[in-house]
Amino acid sequence: MEPTISIESGWKILEDMTINAYQTQQQVLEKILTQNLHTEYLSQFLNGHSDKEHFKTKVPVVDYEDIKPYIERIANEEPSNIILAETVTALTRSSGTSAGQPKLMPLTDSELDRRTYGRCLISSVINKPREKDAAIICKTEIKAPSGLPTRSILTSYLISKNFEKHESSLHTSPIATILCSDSKQSMYCQMLCALLKRNEVVCVGSVFGSTLVRAIRFFEDYWKELCSNIRRGQLSAWISDTGCINSLSMILNKPNPELADLIEDICNAKSWEGIIKKLWPGTKCIDAIVTGSMAQYIPMLEFYCGGLPLVSKYYASSEGLLGINLKPLSKPCDTCYTLVPNMAYFEFLPVHENNEEERSKKEGIEVVDLVNVKLGQCYELVVTTFIGLHRYKVGDILKVTGYHNNALQFQFVRRKDAFLSIDSEKTAEDELAEGILQAKLFFGQFQLQLVDYTSAVDISLIPGHYILFWELKMEVVNHES
Numbered sequence: 001m002e003p004t005i006s007i008e009s010g011w012k013i014l015e016d017m018t019i020n021a022y023q024t025q026q027q028v029l030e031k032i033l034t035q036n037l038h039t040e041y042l043s044q045f046l047n048g049h050s051d052k053e054h055f056k057t058k059v060p061v062v063d064y065e066d067i068k069p070y071i072e073r074i075a076n077e078e079p080s081n082i083i084l085a086e087t088v089t090a091l092t093r094s095s096g097t098s099a100g101q102p103k104l105m106p107l108t109d110s111e112l113d114r115r116t117y118g119r120c121l122i123s124s125v126i127n128k129p130r131e132k133d134a135a136i137i138c139k140t141e142i143k144a145p146s147g148l149p150t151r152s153i154l155t156s157y158l159i160s161k162n163f164e165k166h167e168s169s170l171h172t173s174p175i176a177t178i179l180c181s182d183s184k185q186s187m188y189c190q191m192l193c194a195l196l197k198r199n200e201v202v203c204v205g206s207v208f209g210s211t212l213v214r215a216i217r218f219f220e221d222y223w224k225e226l227c228s229n230i231r232r233g234q235l236s237a238w239i240s241d242t243g244c245i246n247s248l249s250m251i252l253n254k255p256n257p258e259l260a261d262l263i264e265d266i267c268n269a270k271s272w273e274g275i276i277k278k279l280w281p282g283t284k285c286i287d288a289i290v291t292g293s294m295a296q297y298i299p300m301l302e303f304y305c306g307g308l309p310l311v312s313k314y315y316a317s318s319e320g321l322l323g324i325n326l327k328p329l330s331k332p333c334d335t336c337y338t339l340v341p342n343m344a345y346f347e348f349l350p351v352h353e354n355n356e357e358e359r360s361k362k363e364g365i366e367v368v369d370l371v372n373v374k375l376g377q378c379y380e381l382v383v384t385t386f387i388g389l390h391r392y393k394v395g396d397i398l399k400v401t402g403y404h405n406n407a408l409q410f411q412f413v414r415r416k417d418a419f420l421s422i423d424s425e426k427t428a429e430d431e432l433a434e435g436i437l438q439a440k441l442f443f444g445q446f447q448l449q450l451v452d453y454t455s456a457v458d459i460s461l462i463p464g465h466y467i468l469f470w471e472l473k474m475e476v477v478n479h480e481s
Contacts, residue, residue, distance in 0.1 A: 010124025014324075017341050018407035024341035025370055029055070032345060032384055041070060041083045042390065055391075061349065061367060061382060063393045064103050070388075071104050075148065084388030086110060091150040094318035105318040106387045107156055114386065118321040118343060122314050125324060154207055172197045174251075176243030187218050188236070189244045192226055194280070195263060196251050201280040205287025209297035209310075212288045216276075216304055217451070223267045231260035274306025285311045290332045291412045296436045298332055300449060315412065319394055320344050320385050326404060336411055338404045339370075344386070346370060346408070348379035351397055351416075367391070370408060373400050380416055439470070448472045 017024050033050040036042055045058040060066075070083045071091070080088040086108040093102040158178055171178070173190040180186035194201060206212040219226075229235055233255035235248050266278045277283055286305050289312045290298050301310055315323030315337040322344060323337030330336070339346055347367040367382050381394045398410040440450045451471040 010121055013121060014125055014340075015405065018338065018405035021339075021341040021406040021408075022371055025345055026052070028342055029345040029384060032386055032390075035085050035386070036083070036388065036390075039081050039083055039085060039388070041067075041388070059391050061347075061391045061393060063395070067389065067392065068104075071106065074106060075104065075150075080106070080388075084108070084386070086386075088148065090156055091148050092156055092318045093150060093152050103318060104150065105389075108387060111320075111387050112156060114343065115316075115321045118314075118316075118324075118340065121340075122324050125326065172201060174247035176241075176247045180241045180244050182241055185239055185241050185244055187215065188222060188226075189239065189241075189248055191215070191219055191222065192229060192235075192248065193251060195226060195230065195259070196256075198259075198280050199282060202282050202284050203287050204276055204280060204283050204305075205285075205311075207289060209288045209290040209294040209301055212286070213297050213300055213452075220272075223263070227260045227264050227267075230263070231255060231257050273303055276304050277306035277308060283308060285309045285328075287311050287313060291335050292414060295332060296440075299437070299440045299444075300451070303449065317394060317396070319383055319389060319392065320387075322346075322381075322383070323410075336401050336409045339408045339410070341370075341407055345384040347382040347384075347391065348373050348398075349382055349393065351378045351380050370406075373408060375400050375402065378413060443470075443472060447474055449474070 029052060030050070033042070033046075033055060037046060037048065037050050042059070045060070046054055049058075067083070073082055074080055074088055075091060080086065084106065088106040089109055089112075090107040091104045092107050093104060158175075172194045174193065177186055177189040177193060180189065194204075204212075206215060225236060229252065233252060235245065235252055239245060239248075263279065266275065269275075269278075276286070283305075286301060286308050288294070288301070288310065290301065290310050291312050298310065309329045310332055311325070311328045312332065312335050313325050313328055314321060315325075320343050321340070323339050325335060326338050327334075327336070347369055349367045368379075373379060376399070378397055378399045381396050381398055383392055383394055384390050385392070393416075395416045397413040397416055399413050400408060400410050402409045436450070436453065443450055449472065451473055453468055453470050455466045455468050
């Protein structure tokens with residue numbers, strides 16, 4: 001797949017795919033089955049048959065616990081062809097968990113190319129200005145027993161030649177600061193670069209709304225020191241990473257007291273409301289996922305961004321880059337994604353309201369494909385991918401809202417397994433998030449911001465319940481006090 005895509009060709013590609021969504025889906029499934037037919041996993045079900053009917057009737061719908069043993073075998077030095085024909089080059093850690101541990105997913109070179117293509121397609125379709133972005137957060141990697149690197153999918157992309165070739169020049173942060181293994185040094189140096197290049201920035205963002213809020217809080221702690229570095233033209237002595245030092249030496253190469261004074265005046269204001277727009281006046285949007293459980297961070301981001309739109313550009317996970325937001329300027333509560341038909345083969349498991357999963361099992365509800373979904377119905381997404389996931393339940397509950405041409409559009413509702421549980425009583429994550437949002441409205445009456453929260457289980461009383469601990473601060477703060 002050629003990753004360089006113009007705006008015009010991006011829309012043409014998307015229109016062709018979505019008009020022919022069903023045909024594209026059949027081609028994707030055929031390609032995946034032909035490619036992986038003789039793997040250990042598929043062989044036990046298909047016996048050499050690669051047609052769709054055998055696939056639908058013989059291959060079971062599974063979740064992570066079902067495929068986990070196969071992935072663990074790859075992590076422990078067994079060959080990749082246990083589940084896929086291509087060579088696994090890394091294992092990616094998901095942001096979600098299974099039994100409290102991050103899920104591991106295989107990654108191949110062609111899958112990385114596919115995601116690069118998807119990112120370029122998204123950028124071309126939403127007509128994103130080819131200028132500077134500020135703030136990226138990268139996580140470090142560990143090694144599996146086989147020696148395969150284990151890291152987040154974002155880190156895998158950032159260290160690839162694909163990022164260096166197609167996107168690195170579009171960010172204020174040099175690649176060495178992004179990949180620095182010390183998260184504090186990395187964050188500090190990325191902040192410093194963003195301030196030094198403040199007039200080039202058109203977008204501020206990170207993957208999740210939570211990480212962007214964390215970056216803002218980091219800035220609150222270090223803005224005075226950052227200003228001192230800019231004023232003197234010298235990097236703080238505690239920065240010891242060679243890559244960061246070398247990168248900053250080419251940017252922070254002379255004193256700039258005027259810029260330091262300007263930033264200090266902004267940060268010393270009575271309120272930090274709208275501070276992102278003040279620090280980076282050319283910013284046109286905030287780029288971060290703020291749907292699902294990330295919705296709790298919307299009020300805080302809205303406070304800091306000064307009316308800038310909050311944009312969730314795509315729907316992605318460790319399983320794949322699966323959807324695109326064709327109306328990126330819509331409000332977070334109205335965000336809908338369009339499934340990209342050539343990224344995976346999609347099926348849908350109907351979900352009853354009120355979490356009636358047991359009733360679903362008794363009724364024998366079967367998965368349906370793209371053409372058989374119903375508007376307004378909620379489904380759990382089931383994918384078959386190029387990385388060896390076959391009829392795999394992603395765990396996301398989606399609500400069908402419409403179509404773009406013949407491609408499905410949906411809203412993300414919640415994670416299926418996003419429950420807190422006490423004595424078999426479950427509280428859904430979206431219910432908790434709604435409670436958090438209501439609490440924020442309540443605190444707002446007293447000029448208080450809910451910065452973050454945590455919870456603990458209390459079973460000393462009957463019935464058991466959760467105790468929520470709030471971290472609050474005044475909306476109006478004099479940062480010199």
